[in-house]
Amino acid sequence: MSGVDGTTRLPRLGDVITRLLTGCLGAGMILLPASHLTGSSRALAVLGLVLVAVSLAGPLARWRIVGTLAAATAVTEAALTRPDLASLAWEGLLILGYLLLVDAPRRMPGTVTAHWLWRQLPLAVWGVFTAAIVLVVLAVRVPVSAWLLVAGAGAAVAAVVIAMPRRSSEPREPR
Amino acid sequence: MTEGPPAVQREPAKAAPLTPVPATWQAAPRLRRLATIGVAVVLLAVLTRRADLLLLGAPALAALAAARRGVRPETLDAAVTAAPLRCFEGEDVEIVATVAAPVDEVTFRIMPGPAVTIIDGPATQVAVAGQPASARWMLRPHAWGRHHLCTVTARCTDGMGQASLTLRPEQVEVFPHPPPARASLLPADLLRRIGEHTATASGAGIEFFGIRGYQPGDRLRDLNWAVTSRLGQPHVNQRAALRAADLVIMIDAFSDVGPPGDTTLDLAVRGAAGLATAYLRTGDRVGVVVLGGVLRWLAPSPGNRQFFKIVEMAFGVRFPSEAIPDLDRVPRTALPPRALVVLFSPLLDRRALNAVTDLRQRGVSLVIVDVLTREPPAEPRQPFTQLAVRLWRLDRGALRSGLTGLGVPVLRWDSEAGLEGTQAPLGGGGGAGALGRGGGVGAKLRGQRIRAVR
Numbered sequence: 188m189s190g191v192d193g194t195t196r197l198p199r200l201g202d203v204i205t206r207l208l209t210g211c212l213g214a215g216m217i218l219l220p221a222s223h224l225t226g227s228s229r230a231l232a233v234l235g236l237v238l239v240a241v242s243l244a245g246p247l248a249r250w251r252i253v254g255t256l257a258a259a260t261a262v263t264e265a266a267l268t269r270p271d272l273a274s275l276a277w278e279g280l281l282i283l284g285y286l287l288l289v290d291a292p293r294r295m296p297g298t299v300t301a302h303w304l305w306r307q308l309p310l311a312v313w314g315v316f317t318a319a320i321v322l323v324v325l326a327v328r329v330p331v332s333a334w335l336l337v338a339g340a341g342a343a344v345a346a347v348v349i350a351m352p353r354r355s356s357e358p359r360e361p362r
Numbered sequence: 363m364t365e366g367p368p369a370v371q372r373e374p375a376k377a378a379p380l381t382p383v384p385a386t387w388q389a390a391p392r393l394r395r396l397a398t399i400g401v402a403v404v405l406l407a408v409l410t411r412r413a414d415l416l417l418l419g420a421p422a423l424a425a426l427a428a429a430r431r432g433v434r435p436e437t438l439d440a441a442v443t444a445a446p447l448r449c450f451e452g453e454d455v456e457i458v459a460t461v462a463a464p465v466d467e468v469t470f471r472i473m474p475g476p477a478v479t480i481i482d483g484p485a486t487q488v489a490v491a492g493q494p495a496s497a498r499w500m501l502r503p504h505a506w507g508r509h510h511l512c513t514v515t516a517r518c519t520d521g522m523g524q525a526s527l528t529l530r531p532e533q534v535e536v537f538p539h540p541p542p543a544r545a546s547l548l549p550a551d552l553l554r555r556i557g558e559h560t561a562t563a564s565g566a567g568i569e570f571f572g573i574r575g576y577q578p579g580d581r582l583r584d585l586n587w588a589v590t591s592r593l594g595q596p597h598v599n600q601r602a603a604l605r606a607a608d609l610v611i612m613i614d615a616f617s618d619v620g621p622p623g624d625t626t627l628d629l630a631v632r633g634a635a636g637l638a639t640a641y642l643r644t645g646d647r648v649g650v651v652v653l654g655g656v657l658r659w660l661a662p663s664p665g666n667r668q669f670f671k672i673v674e675m676a677f678g679v680r681f682p683s684e685a686i687p688d689l690d691r692v693p694r695t696a697l698p699p700r701a702l703v704v705l706f707s708p709l710l711d712r713r714a715l716n717a718v719t720d721l722r723q724r725g726v727s728l729v730i731v732d733v734l735t736r737e738p739p740a741e742p743r744q745p746f747t748q749l750a751v752r753l754w755r756l757d758r759g760a761l762r763s764g765l766t767g768l769g770v771p772v773l774r775w776d777s778e779a780g781l782e783g784t785q786a787p788l789g790g791g792g793g794a795g796a797l798g799r800g801g802g803v804g805a806k807l808r809g810q811r812i813r814a815v816r
Contacts, residue, residue: 251391258399262418266406275417282399283421290392292469292488302490306466313428314421321420325413336408339416343404346427347397350522351389 201300202293206243209288213239216261216281223268231267235260242289254289258282272325276318283314380462382437385518385525393429393522396422430466430521438463442514444531451506451539451632454481457514459529460496461489465520470497474512477505477623505623506538506631508677537673538628540636543781545644547702547729548607557606558644565603572600607646608662608698611637611672614707614714615654615679620736629733629777630706631676636781637704638672648672649696652679653707653717659696702727708734709761709772722768730765730772731781734758 217235224232238257241247265278287307295303403419406412442459449455461468470487474480482500489495501511511534516527548559564571573586576596584598611634618627638648642664649662650672660668660675697703703726707714721728740751762772775781 251395255395255398258395259402262399262403262406262415265418266410266412266415272414272417275414279418279421282418283396283425286392286395286399286422287425290395292467292486294484294486295488299488299490299493302493303467303488306490310425310428313424317420317424318417321417325417331411331413336404336411336413336416339413340404340408343400343419343423346423347401349431350393350397350426350429 199294199296199300201295201297204297205288205291205295205300205304209285209291210239210243212281212285212288213242213257216258216278216285217264219274219278219281220261220264220268220270223270224264228264228267231260231264235264239285254286258286272322276322279318280311280314284311287311380439380441380460383440383527383529385434385436385438385527387434387520387523387525390519390522390524393426396426400426426522434520434523434525435463438465438518438525438527440516440527440529442529442531444511444534446534447532448535448537449503450537451504452502454500454502455511455534457499457501457512457531458496459498459514459516460494461516461518461527462495463518464491465495465518466491467519468495469517469519471515471517472497472499472512473515474501475510478503478511503534503536505628506536506673506676507680508533508535510534535674535677537670538632538635538676540639541632541777541779541781543633543636543640545607545609545641545646547704557604557646559605559607559646561603561605563603563605564600565605567602567604569602570599571602573597574600606644606664607641608649608701609637609641609646610649610651610662610697610701610703612651612653612703612705612707612717613676613679614705614709614711615652616711616714617708618680619708619710619734624777626708626710626733626735627679629735629775630708630731631673631679632777633706633731633733633775633781634676635669635673638669640781642666642669649701650675651692651696652676653714654679657692659692661693661695662698662701697726699726702729704728705730706733708732709758709765710734715761718765718770719768722770728770730770732762732772732774733777735775735777 214236217232217239221229221232235257238253238260242254242257247253261278261282265275270278287310291300291303400419400423403415403422407415407419439462440460442457445456445458457472459470459472461470468489470489472480472483472485479502480499481502483498485499487497489497497514499512503511510530510532512531514529514531516529518525518527545559560567560569573589574597576585576590576598580598584600586597586599589597613627613630613634615627615630618625620626620628634650638650641648645664647662647664648668649660651657651659652675658675658678660671663671703721705714705718705728707730709715709730709732718728718730738751738754739747741747765772
């Protein structure tokens with residue numbers, strides 16, 4: 188890493204811990220369904236690992252799309268194979284963890300890193316809670332229903348709409 | 363007597379009042395990532411008719427839904443301060459950026475201006491909620507002038523929204539660091555004011571001036587007993603008077619070449635500051651005339667206050683101009699006839715050379731300090747560029763010879779060394795034109811009434 192003034196700076200401990208954690212989660216989400224891959228589809232695992240590595244360090248790390256592509260690769264891997272429900276739930280949680288941590292600000296001191304990680308915990312808990320609910324719902328034998336899938340899609344859209352930042356409805360004060 | 367420039371009054375760092383800064387909220391990158399993956403998984407599940415795939419995107423969608431929501435403020439209270447607001451080149455300035463807003467995370471990033479380096483503090487600093495959202499850096503400016511030292515970007519993340527604030531501290535007045543110099547160049551005719559320079563007239567100084575016959579009123583302790591006993595008549599020692607001098611510093615602002623912080627204009631103003639410091643320290647009067655842009659001047663005056671007046675005038679010289687200076691506009695008070703004029707110039711602009719000729723025709727005592735320290739770059743593989751550089755050197759030599767023939771000594775100043783070394787060639791021992799009486803060791807320069815005192 189190099190500073191603005193041209194001097195080389197060693198990465199901080201908090202930075203190393205965050206990246207290590209992100210790397211583990213990223214490698215896990217790629218390698219978990221990789222054992223079920225066959226033939227040329229194994230190239231996906233290699234591609235995913237490369238994307239995870241690139242998203243953590245190097246000049247391309249500041250391209251935010253690299254992390255998204257790595258997660259998309261993991262999803263594709265899982266779609267190509269037919270793992271059991273528990274594996275899929277773990278995969279979903281690994282993807283969430285990776286997506287949360289890959290956004291961590293760089294060069295944080297140790298105390299700030301701990302505080303930042305602590306603030307991500309509620310989102311992770313919500314993810315675990317939701318994964319458990321979906322797992323239970325899917326484990327119960329019900330006939331395949333297109334309505335259920337449509338409801339899921341609707342829920343996804345609603346989640347995005349709710350989470351989108353919105354402007355104040357009050358008229359702006361004239362300057 | 364203290365060496366160096368007059369001290370700048372350093373005000374203590376104080377917290378600036380927070381001001382509301384307009385914030386434009388956008389979707390944070392995390393929202394885009396989670397939404398992309400969540401929606402992609404749901405679509406995949408629908409297309410492949412595999413409900414189990416929803417397990418891949420459900421946690422991401424849940425995190426999206428659980429993120430903090432609400433109406434975000436249109437303005438965020440923020441401030442960035444710089445302290446001190448006046449300093450010399452090479453001194454440290456503290457920058458403190460503060461954001462007082464209920465946001466999850468603030469990432470501060472500083473972008474120092476040209477010729478400014480970060481001495482302390484990482485360029486990017488992060489503050490999370492629950493901690494004071496502020497960042498601190500120490501910057502060191504290397505170029506004089508009145509300028510913003512940096513720009514601070516504060517990226518505020520709140521839930522899945524993000525706003526970026528651009529903050530700029532107040533302008534800092536960076537004074538040029540004066541190189542070491544001595545008040546060794548003097549006009550032949552000093553002023554009638556009492557100063558520290560040995561004049562060519564008798565007075566109440568300490569240096570020996572001459573011997574004359576005793577006159578009623580002379581002090582007995584001034585009797586020169588050796589001469590009195592030899593001649594049989596009482597004789598007394600005379601001492602040289604101590605007088606002040608007028609110095610007018612001219613700055614050629616027509617040309618400004620070189621890297622930021624080390625341009626010819628930077629050197630010229632630093633040299634002017636060094637010379638002004640040295641002469642003001644000895645009680646002389648110093649004035650300044652800026653050639654280039656609008657012709658501006660400051661009449662010679664003594665005292666430390668004059669140093670800051672000169673430097674503040676120099677702050678406004680950095681802008682291009684096509685105007686031709688008319689020295690007739692400079693009043694007699696700003697360019698006294700008995701003053702020594704020192705011109706700091708890279709000798710690149712014809713208008714400055716015309717001004718030199720004009721000054722010589724008026725009989726002004728003039729010395730030029732050449733501040734061009736770099737040669738044009740020559741490409742080793744291309745012989746024509748090397749030839750061009752050689753021609754350029756010859757041209758510069760001819761120019762300097764022409765000026766010397768005109769009676770204007772040209773001193774070359776390497777910015778690495780102080781001005782003392784530059785003045786040394788003029789301080790060479792008493793030659794044919796040495797000023798014997800009361801002038802100490804010195805030399806009368808060709809055709810000019812200048813004394814160079816060692």
